[in-house]
Amino acid sequence: MSNSTNSPISHNVYFEGKVQSLGLETAKGKATVGVMKKGTYTFAASSPEKMVIISGIMEVKLTADGAIKKYAEQEAFDVAAGTSFEATCNDDVAYLCYYG
Template sequence: MSSSDNISHNVYFDGKVQSLGIETEKGPATVGVMKKGTYVFNTSSLETMVIISGTMSTKVKGGDWLTHRKDDAFEIAAHTSFEVNCATDVAYICYYS
């Protein structure tokens, strides 16, 4: 197996957020989990997140809190900082453009 075939494993916030990097038909993506809690993320590219399980709210700087549940999809613009509040443990897939 070449290094490009490896699955990347990302760990954030003392292990409370973890994801595995994969290639999909839509391009690069991560499949991950977040424990109940509040986190701040920064994007470098457009992200499309799909909630697989659980409930989370997001707030882009200057915006309102928006709630996302199982099967919801939403986009976060490139070069944006946003807050995430997970009311429950959350599973998601995030596509990068």
């Protein structure tokens, strides 16, 4: 993972650039907006996360319970702290992720 934090907005790059995000503050605390290209990615959540789909469809496997579910625009899922999730995208997906 690489990120540039001396800029007013942090830009985070994962999986050789196939997942990228931009940091922001929201009324609900720290968040990122990001884009995922086609592929399958595993993310570990050190703090609780709430993922909201902005564009596209994300198939999610929560490692906490193994459940697999598809999420479309405006749908959200929670990731417990200390767990991880596997995201599969067949097309570009945009998301908003709240931390904490």
